Amino acid sequence: MMKFKQDNQSFIFNNDKREISLTVLTPEIIRFFEDHGEANPSFAIEGDKQIKTDVSVKNDDNKITLKTSALKVLVDKDLHVDVYDRMGHPLVLDYKEKRKLLDRGINPEQEKLAASEGHNVNDGLEQDKILVIKKMATDEQFYGLGDKTGFLDKRGYEYDNWNTDNPDPQVESFKALYKSIPFLIGVKEGHPYGLFFDDSYKNHIDLGKESQKYYYYSAKDGNLDYYIIGGKTLKEVITNYTYLTGRVPLPQKWMLGYQQSRWGYSVSQKEVSRIADSLRDNDLPCDVLHFDIDYMDGYRVFTWRKDTYEDPKKFIAELRDKGFRVMPIIDPGVKVDENYWVYQEGIKNGYFAKSPDGTVYVNKVWPGDAVYPDFARKEVQDWWGKNIKFLVDLGTCGVWNDMNEPASFNGPLPDDVVFSDGEKASTHAKIHNVYGHNMAKATYNGLKKLSGKRPYVITRAAYAGTQKYSTVWTGDNQSLWTHIQMMIPQLCNLGLSGFAFAGTDIGGFGADCTPELLTRWIEAAIFSPLLRNHAAVGTRSQEPWAFGEPTLSIYRKYLKLRYHLISYLYDRFYHESKTGLPVMRPLVLNYPNDKHVRKMNDEYMVGSDLLVAPILMEGQTARQVYLPKGEWLNFWTNAEYTGENTILANAPLDTLPLFIKKNTILPWDKERDHVDPDDHDLMTFRLFGDHGNYIHYQDNGVDFDYENGKYNLYEVKITDQTFSVDISHFGYDKPYKRIDLISDQRKQSFVFDEKENKYQVMK
Numbered sequence: 001m002m003k004f005k006q007d008n009q010s011f012i013f014n015n016d017k018r019e020i021s022l023t024v025l026t027p028e029i030i031r032f033f034e035d036h037g038e039a040n041p042s043f044a045i046e047g048d049k050q051i052k053t054d055v056s057v058k059n060d061d062n063k064i065t066l067k068t069s070a071l072k073v074l075v076d077k078d079l080h081v082d083v084y085d086r087m088g089h090p091l092v093l094d095y096k097e098k099r100k101l102l103d104r105g106i107n108p109e110q111e112k113l114a115a116s117e118g119h120n121v122n123d124g125l126e127q128d129k130i131l132v133i134k135k136m137a138t139d140e141q142f143y144g145l146g147d148k149t150g151f152l153d154k155r156g157y158e159y160d161n162w163n164t165d166n167p168d169p170q171v172e173s174f175k176a177l178y179k180s181i182p183f184l185i186g187v188k189e190g191h192p193y194g195l196f197f198d199d200s201y202k203n204h205i206d207l208g209k210e211s212q213k214y215y216y217y218s219a220k221d222g223n224l225d226y227y228i229i230g231g232k233t234l235k236e237v238i239t240n241y242t243y244l245t246g247r248v249p250l251p252q253k254w255m256l257g258y259q260q261s262r263w264g265y266s267v268s269q270k271e272v273s274r275i276a277d278s279l280r281d282n283d284l285p286c287d288v289l290h291f292d293i294d295y296m297d298g299y300r301v302f303t304w305r306k307d308t309y310e311d312p313k314k315f316i317a318e319l320r321d322k323g324f325r326v327m328p329i330i331d332p333g334v335k336v337d338e339n340y341w342v343y344q345e346g347i348k349n350g351y352f353a354k355s356p357d358g359t360v361y362v363n364k365v366w367p368g369d370a371v372y373p374d375f376a377r378k379e380v381q382d383w384w385g386k387n388i389k390f391l392v393d394l395g396t397c398g399v400w401n402d403m404n405e406p407a408s409f410n411g412p413l414p415d416d417v418v419f420s421d422g423e424k425a426s427t428h429a430k431i432h433n434v435y436g437h438n439m440a441k442a443t444y445n446g447l448k449k450l451s452g453k454r455p456y457v458i459t460r461a462a463y464a465g466t467q468k469y470s471t472v473w474t475g476d477n478q479s480l481w482t483h484i485q486m487m488i489p490q491l492c493n494l495g496l497s498g499f500a501f502a503g504t505d506i507g508g509f510g511a512d513c514t515p516e517l518l519t520r521w522i523e524a525a526i527f528s529p530l531l532r533n534h535a536a537v538g539t540r541s542q543e544p545w546a547f548g549e550p551t552l553s554i555y556r557k558y559l560k561l562r563y564h565l566i567s568y569l570y571d572r573f574y575h576e577s578k579t580g581l582p583v584m585r586p587l588v589l590n591y592p593n594d595k596h597v598r599k600m601n602d603e604y605m606v607g608s609d610l611l612v613a614p615i616l617m618e619g620q621t622a623r624q625v626y627l628p629k630g631e632w633l634n635f636w637t638n639a640e641y642t643g644e645n646t647i648l649a650n651a652p653l654d655t656l657p658l659f660i661k662k663n664t665i666l667p668w669d670k671e672r673d674h675v676d677p678d679d680h681d682l683m684t685f686r687l688f689g690d691h692g693n694y695i696h697y698q699d700n701g702v703d704f705d706y707e708n709g710k711y712n713l714y715e716v717k718i719t720d721q722t723f724s725v726d727i728s729h730f731g732y733d734k735p736y737k738r739i740d741l742i743s744d745q746r747k748q749s750f751v752f753d754e755k756e757n758k759y760q761v762m763k
C-alpha cells in the first residue's frame with residue numbers, strides 16, 4: 001500500500017520499502033528527494049526558490065496525479081515517478097525494470113590478458129549506492145553536462161562527474177574533466193526537459209551506452225536528490241535551470257577583450273614587457289595579460305617575486321597606461337613554510353584540511369609540500385577573500401583560480417581527507433566536486449568587497465552554480481585539430497549548462513601549434529566569450545606574431561573584428577543576465593525543430609543573429625555550411641542565401657565563413673587597442689539588409705551601479721524611410737555624444753541634445 005501526505009507544496013509518498021518526496025518549486029520545477037542519510041546543503045542552489053504555485057492532486061486507485069500549469073506527475077504504488085508536460089507528452093519516465101550490465105562478450109581469461117597490456121575493459125560496470133533509471137525514446141537527444149569531451153549530443157556515451165586534472169590529450173573516451181555539472185537536458189520526441197542531479201559525491205551518467213531502452217544516473221553516495229525541469233522550449237528549460245542555480249552576472253566590459261597568456265611570461269618584468277610591447281608594436285588589440293605561477297615567490301600564493309621585478313605595483317600601473325590589465329593566477333595549495341604568513345595564519349586558525357588522524361593534510365603541488373584550505377567553511381572563505389587584498393592593492397584586475405579540483409602531483413586526494421561540508425566535518429569524497437566552486441565563491445566575494453567592481457574570476461574546476469561567481473576555461477587542451485573541433489560542442493554545452501562565460505586555450509595549451517592551426521583557431525574562437533591564447537611552458541611559441549606572415553595579419557584582422565563587436569557581445573551578456581541563455585550557442589537552441597541541427601558540431605551561433613562555420617580541418621579552404629530557416633547574408637560579401645539549405649562556402653586561410661541574419665542591426669564599436677569604459681564619444685550601428693530594429697544596453701561597464709537603474713537602453717530603428725534612435729531607459733549620465741546609423745546606401749548621424757535628453761539628427 002502506498003501512503004501519501006501533502007504538506008503545502010511538498011508531497012510525501014511511502015510504501016513498505018521507500019519514502020520519497022516531491023516538492024513543487026515553480027510550475028516548471030519539481031524536486032525529487034529520497035533521503036539516504038546524508039546532510040544535504042546544496043552548493044549549487046542559494047536562497048529559497050519556491051514560489052507559490054497551484055497544484056491539483058488526484059488520488060485514483062493507488063495512483064496519485066499532481067498537476068501544475070506546466071507539468072503532470074504520476075506516482076504509482078511502487079513509487080515510480082512519471083513526468084509529462086501539460087499536453088500529456090512524456091518527458092521523464094521511470095524505467096520499471098532492472099539495469100542490464102553491458103555485455104562486453106569477454107571471459108575472465110581474456111579480461112586478464114587485456115588487462116596485462118593496460119586495457120580496463122570492465123571499467124564503469126560497478127554498481128553504485130544511488131541509482132535512478134529513466135526510459136529512453138528512440139530519438140531522444142541529450143545536451144548539457146558542462147564541459148565534457150566529445151560531441152554536442154551526448155547520447156551513446158557515459159560520463160563521470162568527478163573533477164579531474166588529466167593533461168593527456170582529451171578525447172571523447174574521457175569520462176571526466178575538470179568540472180562537474182550534473183545538469184542534463186533531454187529532448188524526447190521533440191519535447192525538452194532538464195534533470196539536475198544535485199549531489200557532490202562522485203556520480204555517473206550513462207546516456208544509452210549500456211542500453212537503447214534507458215539512461216541512468218548513479219552516485220557513490222549522498223541522497224537521491226534531483227530536479228525535474230520543464231519548459232515549452234529548450235530556451236525555457238535553460239531559463240528555468242538558471243533560475244534555480246543562478247546566472248552569469250554582467251561582466252566588466254573589458255573582460256570581453258582579447259587576453260594573452262603563456263605559462264612562463266611572468267618569470268620577469270622584462271619578459272612581460274616584451275610581450276606587451278610586441279602586442280602594441282604589432283597593432284594587436286588586447287586588454288589582459290595573464291600572469292601564471294612564475295610571478296610568485298617560490299609559488300607561494302599572495303606573494304610576488306622580488307628578484308625579477310623591481311616594483312610590481314609600479315609595473316602594473318605602467319602596463320595599465322598602455323591599456324593592459326594584469327590577471328594573476330592563484331592556486332589553492334599553500335606552501336608549507338613556517339616563515340610564510342599565509343601558512344602561519346591558516347595553521348593558527350585551523351583553516352586547512354586534516355588527515356583522519358587529526359594532523360594537517362599535506363600533499364605536493366607547485367610549491368612542493370602544500371596544504372589545502374577548507375573552502376566550504378564560511379570563515380575560510382572570508383579569510384581567503386581578505387588575502388586577495390594583496391593583489392587588489394597592487395592594481396591587478398581579478399584572480400585566475402587553477403588546480404582547484406583539487407589537484408595534486410600524486411593524483412586525487414584520498415577520499416577520507418577531512419574537509420568540512422560547510423556544516424560539519426566531512427570527507428574529501430563529499431566536497432571534492434565543490435572545492436573549486438567554493439574557492440571561486442570566496443574569490444568573487446573577496447574581490448567584490450575589496451574593489452566594489454564586478455569581479456573577474458576564472459576557474460578551472462567548477463560545480464553546477466559556479467557560473468554565479470566565475471568565468472571558466474576548459475583547462476589543458478592541446479594544439480591538435482581534434483581539440484579545435486572539440487571546442488565548439490564543449491563551449492556550446494557549457495553554455496547550455498548555465499556557463500555563458502567560457503573559453504578554451506586558443507592555439508592549444510599542450511603540444512606544439514602550427515601557423516595554420518593557430519590561424520584557424522583564432523577565426524573559430526573569435527566569438528567565444530572568453531578570448532584567451534594560452535600555452536604551456538616549453539611548447540612552441542604561439543603568440544600572434546610567432547609565425548610571421550600571413551598568420552600575424554590574419555590574427556590581427558580577427559582581433560579587430562572582435563573589438564568592433566565588443567558592445568554587441570556585451571548586449572548579449574545583458575540579455576544572458578536576465579534569461580540565462582548563452583551567448584555562444586548551438587544551432588539547436590535557436591532552431592529546435594530543425595532536424596539538421598540536432599547534432600551540429602561544427603557551426604555555432606552568437607545570440608540569434610550571427611552564424612559561425614569555421615574551418616576545423618587542416619588543409620581545407622572551403623566547406624559546406626548549413627543555414628537554418630530564414631534569409632542569410634555572407635558577412636564579408638553580402639551575398640544572400642535562403643535558409644534550410646547547405647551551401648558551399650569559400651574559406652581561404654584568411655576567411656572565417658560568417659553569416660548574418662538578413663535585416664539585423666549590429667552595434668559596431670570603433671577601432672581601438674583596448675576597451676576604454678570612459679569613451680562615450682561615438683557609437684555606430686550597422687544595418688545588414690533592408691531594415692531592422694535593435695536594442696542596445698550601455699552602463700559604466702565596471703561596477704554595480706546598473707543595479708540601481710544607472711544604465712541606458714537605446715532603441716535603434718532603420719526602415720526605407722526612417723533612421724531613428726530613442727532612449728527607452730535613461731539612467732546612466734554618459735550617453736554617447738554621437739550615434740551613427742549606417743546602411744549600404746546611407747549614413748545618418750545623431751547628436752545627444754542635453755537639454756531635451758534625446759538624440760537629434762546632426763545637420
Ligand code: GLC
Nearest residue numbers: 263292293402460475476536
Ligand atoms: C595548469 C593549468 C594551466 C597553467 C599551469 C601552470 O596546467 O591548467 O593553465 O598554465 O597549470 O600554472
